[in-house]
Amino acid sequence: NAGVTQTPKFQVLKTGQSMTLQCAQDMNHEYMSWYRQDPGMGLRLIHYSVGAGITDQGEVPNGYNVSRSTTEDFPLRLLSAAPSQTSVYFCASSYSRTGAGELFFGEGSRLTVL
Amino acid sequence: AQKITQTQPGMFVQEKEAVTLDCTYDTSDPSYGLFWYKQPSSGEMIFLIYQGSYDQQNATEGRYSLNFQKARKSANLVISASQLGDSAMYFCAMRGGYSSASKIIFGSGTRLSIRP
Numbered sequence: 001n002a003g004v005t006q007t008p009k010f011q012v013l014k015t016g017q018s019m020t021l022q023c024a025q026d027m028n029h030e031y032m033s034w035y036r037q038d039p040g041m042g043l044r045l046i047h048y049s050v051g052a053g054i055t056d057q058g059e060v061p062n063g064y065n066v067s068r069s070t071t072e073d074f075p076l077r078l079l080s081a082a083p084s085q086t087s088v089y090f091c092a093s094s095y096s097r098t099g100a101g102e103l104f105f106g107e108g109s110r111l112t113v114l
Numbered sequence: 115a116q117k118i119t120q121t122q123p124g125m126f127v128q129e130k131e132a133v134t135l136d137c138t139y140d141t142s143d144p145s146y147g148l149f150w151y152k153q154p155s156s157g158e159m160i161f162l163i164y165q166g167s168y169d170q171q172n173a174t175e176g177r178y179s180l181n182f183q184k185a186r187k188s189a190n191l192v193i194s195a196s197q198l199g200d201s202a203m204y205f206c207a208m209r210g211g212y213s214s215a216s217k218i219i220f221g222s223g224t225r226l227s228i229r230p
Contacts, residue, residue, distance in 0.1 A: 031216065040123075042205060042222035050216055058217060090159065097216040098209070099147055100166060105159040 002026045006091050006106035013081045013113045021076040021109050023091030031094040031101065032074040033058070034066065036087040037108075043090065049074055050097040081113045116141045116210050120221035127196050128229050134181070135191040135204050135224050143211030148189040149218070150180065153203040162204075165189060193226075201228045 007022045025032065033048035035058075045058030049068040063085060065077040074093075078085060089109045094101040117140040127133045139148065150162040165173045165180045173180040181190040193200055206221040 033218065035220070040222065042120075043207075043220040045217060045219055048217050056217070059219065088157075092159070092218075094218075098211070100164045102149060102161040102164060103151075103159070103207075103218060104161075108157055 004091055004093055004104050004106040006089075006109050008109060009107065010110050011112070013078075013111065015082060015113060017081050019078050019081065021078075021089055021091070021111075023074045023076065023106060024072050025074075025091075025093040025104070026072065027093065027095065027104065028071060029093035029095050029104070030071075031097045032068065033092050033094075033103070034064070034074070034076045035090045035092065036060065036085075037090060038087050046076065046089075078111075081111075083113045085111065086113045087111060116143075116208055116217075116219050118206055118208050118219055118221035120206055120224050122224045123222075124225040124227070126227050126229055129198060130195055133193045133196050133200075133226065135193075135206075135226065137189045137191065137206030137221060139187050139189060139206075139208050141208065141210050145211035147209040148180070148182070149207040149209070150178070150189075150191045151205045151207060151220075153205065153223075155202070159205075163191070196228050198228050198230060201226060 004025045034046040035043040044060045047066040049055045091106040092103040119138045146167045148165045152160040163175045179192045203223045205223045209218045
């Protein structure tokens with residue numbers, strides 16, 4: 001049972017480089033989302049999607065792009081990395097866009113921007 | 115706009131005691147859902163319990179119960195008979211209704227430490 005798969009698990013970037021964090025789920029979930037977790041800040045929502053072709057901004061969207069061309073995949077793109085984007089990133093999915101559909105999380109991706 | 119507040123950055127509790135973790139929320143949606151998650155030091159996120167805004171009774175799951183006070187906009191997590199393995203970060207989260215487009219936001223968390 002794969003669940004939510006994130007790659008890579010660790011990445012070091014230099015300021016200004018771009019990269020894509022991959023997220024795939026095999027549970028046919030409608031809802032997918034990206035969070036960043038910084039010490040003392042909890043999880044902050046970056047972008048989310050309620051279905052293929054539909055994305056929307058969360059609490060901290062600046063510097064990140066997303067797309068949802070399939071139900072399974074929801075990649076997160078950093079266009080020009082900055083040290084402030086050093087964080088742990090979590091992808092999460094839910095079978096429902098409403099109600100009691102709890103989030104299933106990936107294992108996280110630790111990104112360091114030098 | 116939605117907002118989740120957890121005012122206890124850290125708590126220490128003696129093993130086998132009950133513990134209450136506070137969570138208050140704000141939303142203009144009449145329909146919403148509240149979640150609690152546990153994050154051990156290993157980093158994974160573990161779903162604990164869910165409460166819907168129209169649920170008539172407080173949610174319970176084993177040793178976890180949710181003390182839902184709608185008028186006060188609070189959704190506190192109660193852990194009965196705490197165990198050493200309960201030491202972790204705990205996050206409260208909320209899913210809004212139609213006007214919030216179903217996004218789920220989290221509070222800043224409470225670090226719970228259980229003393230033997």
